[in-house]
Every structure is written in C-alpha cells, then in structure tokens.
Amino acid sequence: MTYTAWIILTAALVGLSCGVIGVFLILRKTAMMADAISHTVLLGIVIAYIITREVSGTAMLIGGILAGVFTAFLVQWLHSLRVQHDAAMGIVFTTLFAIGVILIATSVGNAHLDVQHALMGEITFIPFHMITLPIIGAIPEATALLLLVLAVILFFIIAFYKEWKITSFDPALAASLGIPVILMHYLFMGLVSVTTVASFDAVGAIMVVAMLITPAASAYLWTDKLSFMLVLSGSFGVVSAVAGYYIAAWIDTSISGSMAFATGLVFMISFIFSPKHGLISRRVRPAETM
Amino acid sequence: MLSILLNSNTGWVLLSTMTLGIAAGTIGCMAYWKRQNLMSDALSHAALPGVVIAFLLIGEKNLLILIIGAAISALIGAFLIQWITTASRISEDSAMGMVLAIFYGFGIMLLTIANRSAGGNQSGLDGFIYGQAAAMVRTDVITMLVLALIVVFIVFIGFKEWKLYLFDGQFAKGIGLSLKGMNTLYTAVLVTTIVIGIQAVGVILMAAMLIIPAVSARYWTQSFKVMILLSAIFGGLAGATGTLISALGSGLPTGPFIVVVGAGFFVISLVLGKEKGILINYLQFKLHQKAQQSNAQTLKQEG
Secondary structure, three states, X not given: OOHHHHXXXXXXXXXXXXXXXXXXXXXXXXXXXXHHHHHHHHHHHXXXXXXXXXXXXXXXXXXXXXXXXXHHHHHXXXXXXXXXXXXXXXXXXXXXXXXXXXXXXHHHOEOOEOXXXXXXXXXXXXHHOEEEEOOOEEEEXXXXXXXXXXXXXXXXXXXXXXXXXXHHHOHHHHHHOOOOHHHHHHHHHHHHHHHHHHHHHHHHHHHHHHHHHHHHHHHHHHOOOHHHHHHHHHHHHHHHHHHHHHHHHXXXXXXXHHHHHHHHXXXXXXXXXOOOOOHHHHHHHHHHHO | OHHHHHOHXXXXXXXXXXXXXXXXHHHHHHHHHOOOOOHHHHHHHHOHHHHHHHHHHHOOOOHHHHHHHHHHHHHHHHHHHHHHHHHOOOOHHHXXXXXXXXXXXXXXXXXXXXXXXXXXXXXXXXXXXHOOHHHOOHHHHHHHHHHHHHHHHHHHHOHHHHHHHHHOHHHHHHOOOOHHHHHHHXXXXXXXXXXXXXXXXOOOOXXXXXXXXXXXXXXXXXXXXXXXXXXXHHHHHHHHHHHHHHHHOOOOOHHHHHHHHHHHHHHHHHHHOOOOOHHHHXXXXXXXXXXXXXXXXXXXXXX
16 A cells, blocks of 8 residues: 555544544543543553653553543542542643653653654654554554554444443433443543554544544534444544545645644534534524424 | 752743742632633633744744734634534533644644744744743743733732622622623633743643642632632742742753642642541541440440
8 A cells, every 4th residue: 555545544544433432422421531531641651661661552552541541530539539520630631741741851852752743643654664464464553553443442332332322321320220330431431542542643642632522523413313423423533534634735734733623624514504403404493483 | 959040031930930820820719610620721722723823924933922812712712612512512521622622733733834934943832832931031921920910910809709700690690790791801811811821831731720729729728718819829839849840951841840740739738638638538537437436335335
C-alpha cells in the first residue's frame, strides 16, 4: 500500500473505534470523562517509557490503560468524599497531566516523546514504523495496534450488548437485575483508555476527544435506536477522519486539527438538518401540527 | 534562589502569576457554586483559535490584542455550548467536550499555518498551549496585572449581589437584581480570568487554576467570604511557588509546576481540612464508635 493509503486507513480506523466507543460516552453522560482520560493517558505513556526506556506499543498500551482506569478510580473516590463530580475530574486530570508534562521536561527530554507530539499527534510519521505480521504482511505499528483495539472493542460491545444497553440507559434497573454495574463502569473506562492510547499517535491527546464525542453526539441527533446509532457514529467518525485528511492536504496544515474540525462540520450539519432534533425541523414542525 | 529573585524580570513574572492565582482563586469559588467547574476547561481550550487569528491579523505578539482575540473566541464557545444544550437533546457536558476539542483542533490548524508563515515560529506562540511565564515581558505583566485587579475588584464591590445571585437566585430576582445582567457579568469575568492566565499557565491547565484552590478552600470553612479569601491565598501561593520552581531550571514550563503545587494544597486540605477532611471524619467516626461501645457496656452492666 502507498504512503497516503496507510495514513487514510489509520485515520479511518481512529474514526471508527472512537465513533463506536463514543456512543456510550454520550448515553452515559460521561463525555467529559473522555477529556480527563485522554489527558492522563499521557502520564501513563510517559511512565511506561521511563520504565522500559523504549517507545513500544505494548508498554504504552498497558501504561495508558492503567492511567485511564486509575483516573476513573480517583474521580470516583473523590466524588465519594463529596467533592463535586466535575470538580473531581478537573482536579485529577489537570494534576496528572501536569505531572506528565513535568516528567517529559525533566527526565525524558528525548526526541521520541515530546509534549507537542503528544498533544497534536503526528499521523504523517506512522507509515515509517512498519512491523511484519504473519498473515497481513508489512503494516505500520500504529495501524496494527488500532486494528487490534478495534477488534477488542467490538468483541466487548457485541458480547455484552444487552448489558451495555441496560447499564447505559437505566443503571438502577441493571443493578437490580444483578449486572455488575461498577465492574462495567471500570471496564468501559478501560476501553475508552485503550482507544485513546491507540489513537494517540495519530491524533494526539486533545483531538481524540473530538473524535470520541462529536460523531456520537451527531448520531444521537439522528436516531433513537442504539444499534443504528453505533453504525451511524462509526460512519461519521470515518467520514470526518478521511475528510479531515483531505482538508489538511488541501490547505497544508495539521491533519489531526483538521480531523477535529471535520467532526465539527458533521455535527453542524446534523444540528441543522436532522429530521428529528435539527434546527430546521424544530422550526417547521409547529407549523405542520397547526 | 536569591539570584533568581533579584533578576528583575523573574520578579515581575512572579508578581503576575501570583496575582493571576489570586484572581483565579476568587472566580473559581463562583464557578464552584454555579457547578460549572469544567466550563473553565472548555473555555480555555476554546480561546486558542482567537489567539492565533489575532496573531495572524496583527503579525506580532502583542498580549493585549491576543487576549482580546482569546476572549472573543472563548465567548463564542460559551455561546455555542449554551445554544447546543438548549436547542437540542445534547447534554451540557457533551456540548462542552465538543466545543473544547473542535475549537482546539481548529486552533491547531491555524497555529500550523501561523508557524509556517514568517516569524510565527519565533514568536513563541507555542508557549500559549502549555504556558511559559518566563517568556513574558514587562508590558505583558502590566496588562495581566491590571486585568486581574479589575476582576478581583468587580467581585469585591458587588460581593453581596454575587452572594445572592449564587445562593438564592429567586430572592435576588425578587429584590430587583437582574439575573441576566449578573449572568453576563459572571461570564465576562470568568472569560477575562481565563484568557489572562493562558500566557502563564497554558490553555490546557488553566482550568486547574480555577478549580483546585476553590475545592481546597471548601475543606476549611462554611462561610463563602472566608472560602473566597482562602481560595485566593491558595491560588496566589501556588502561582508564586510554581513559578519559582520552574525558574530554577531552564526551559521548564510554568503551568504544570503551578498546578502540582496547587494539587499539593488540595491533598493537604483533603486530609487535614476541618470541614469533612478525611482525618477529622475518621476521628469523629472513632469517637462515635467508642461512645457506642461504652454505651453498650453500661447497658450490659445494668442489665
């Protein structure tokens, strides 16, 4: 495959994984948790790097998952001590992120891991790190990681589809049915962290929030059916990722920034034209009923 | 250490981060009681495109112009969050997350273009993302000081009105206070505090300056007035200490150190604070347990 094809494939995979997992972020009303986790994952990656002294996918993935789940745990713990939920999030993620930046500035100081890169991602470097897999052949490491993560996400969503549905819409009912709601919460936070780590190389810490929340929020305006929303959100993610790449190529600017911007365009279109919840239909409908 | 203080520029920077900490600590208490802690995070990210557009328009790094750009952009962000939340079924935190990330992404697009153009890279525009207080010159410091003092002054003179607005909106309306006017003023003050802090702390960590001192202060008092005072002191101390630490090494970012010092205050307050601090809660629990046990014993002896 050519250089550009790899980049587009990687971007599309980011859009797909983030779009699918983002649906549950919106439904569980924990969208800002994505913001918190995407920041603290940086700390996990830095610590993994300091321990292993190499930029390896597996170590970063483990570090990122641990950091993400740790964040979720700290937020929950502070909340149980009566700190307002969003304040708890704000304290935890800014502090852990600050520690991550300080560690990079003081003890890493290396071209492989700089803050700039972590915040903005550098998708153009991805095709330079190729690995060889048994059946598929040569594939960029980040792309292989994304494929693996996508498989994991899809496995968990499909295997526990009913449980996710009930815990997301009615946690009290789920608890009364004997579904382990708290375990599901941490499992979900783990999945969000995995997705964030895998997307990190491509879009960076902050733009991944756009990829996680916006396609799902757009899909939420089009449909009331969970399965349809998952498909729609994944497609919106892919469309924005690919469109973002072409916008960036067109005006020669940051690819990750353009991808975030493209998700905004998708949302704007949904916000205006959605048949159920769009601006136009809201304006037209009262006239129809008269 | 002394040589750092004697270096006149560091002295000025120290003064400005301290004043910023005081202003942010003060406004943070209001955001805390409005339950809008993460709003500051969304708005500081949303300020980025405004900073870059202002820079592209004037072609140099004039802090006042950049601050105006940032404020306009953050206000648009605030308006969009409000609009999306009221006009659709998207919840407020989803709207905040979207505005935060999309504005930031747009800002990065523009920043890449600005850095490509002549002089953009040397202007230190990148410092805006994670804060580089050491890069501030004296005029920047004066701009910041004046704006921060205005913010603190507005809170100070209208203290009674703010209190009514935050704790009993209905009553405030009843005595003829315009809630809409207070809301506008609150947003203006919040956005001003955020944008003056961006240069020193960076867009990503600015939220911490508002959230952490306020929550820490909550552990020491039940009075709103004392809470604001304490929060301002925590913020000011964190600003000054963090700046000093980052001045010890060369090229260390200021923002993260300020945040970590602030987090230190938070942990101390969380453990030792006299209102629902962990230690106090634990001691009370133990005392209660002991009282129960002795009660049970006396009952047994009597029986």
